Amino acid sequence: MAYEHILVEKKGRVGLITLNRPKALNALCTPLIDELGLALDDFESNSDIGAIVLTGSEKAFAAGADIKEMSERDFIDVYSNDFITDDWERVAKCRKPVIAAVAGYALGGGCEMAMMCDFIIAGENAKFGQPEITIGTIPGAGGTQRLTRAVGKAKAMEMCLTGRIMDAEEAERAGLVSRIVAVEELLNDALETAEKIAKLSQPVVMMAKESVNKAFESSLAEGVMFERRVFHSTFALEDRKEGMAAFAEKRQPNFQNK
Ligand SMILES: CC(C)=CC(=O)SCCNC(=O)CCNC(=O)[C@H](O)C(C)(C)COP(=O)(O)OP(=O)(O)OC[C@H]1O[C@@H](n2cnc3c(N)ncnc32)[C@H](O)[C@@H]1OP(=O)(O)O
DSSP states (O other), X not given: OOOSSEEEEEETTEEEEEEOOGGGTTOBOHHHXXXXXXXXXXXXXXXXXOEEEEEOOSSEEEXXXXXXXXXXXXXXXXXXXXXXXXXXGHHHHOSSOEEEEEOSEEETHHHHHHHHSSEEEXXXXXXXXXXXXXXXXXXXXXXXXXXXXXXXXXXXXXXXXXXXXXXXXXXXXHTSSSEEEOHHHHHHHHHHHHHHHHTSOHHHHHHHHHHHHHTTTSOHHHHHHHHHHHHHHHTTOHHHHHHHHHHHTTSOOOOOOO
């Protein structure tokens, strides 16, 4: 499949998607979102792929939704067509792990897209923000919700009300990103991290992902019970038996994804 706005590659057991609209700082236009959905569909249906990395350029992960594309739209159009559509949420709905490798600007929809991933590894020059308020609108792809859950009300409110941009160090301190690495090491680091995940038991990885995500949608008691039942279900897998046997026999496990 030929893509115009993204680059799609397989790196071992990892699917790599690079946002590729350099002249527009990877602004997320509709065709790009469509292509991203198709690439994710492909990687999800490919059993050789165990994890996905989503990245941009050194200057920009993505500078937001495409403002020029949005500027002529009116209320009845965006409301009737439910812009921003579920297509934008495709990343969040991916059952395989998705790591965002973010260098440069991750603003507006770019920040929202990064937050839809399972975790963010940031380059030292990463900048996160929800500046929609400065162009007369508000975040529309989950920013007010995911940012608040990630960094708490005070920082999220300040960022959404003023458009203030957070640098990588502040983002790490606030819990928005898991780690900061040098920009030139960012992609390799993300790919190595993804490869590590891809080598594990894929059904167990999915269960772990579902269980962590449950924390955002349930009470503590419900979440703990969900986790326990999923934990119990790992005992139905050959991979669980193999993992524990390999530990006892002091060897590397050989997972079969079943
Ligand atoms: C998801 C929802 C509901 C909403 C949104 O995401 S709204 C968008 C939120 N994002 C922003 O408001 C950021 C907009 N961009 C900027 O403020 C600046 O571009 C910058 C601070 C990220 C970088 O500034 P810099 O001076 O280094 O670069 P520019 O000359 O401004 O940009 C280069 C090139 O890219 C085009 N560009 C940048 N961002 C967008 C965008 N979000 N949509 C469309 N186009 C964008 C910019 O116009 C310029 O292209 P031209 O020279 O051809 O105009």
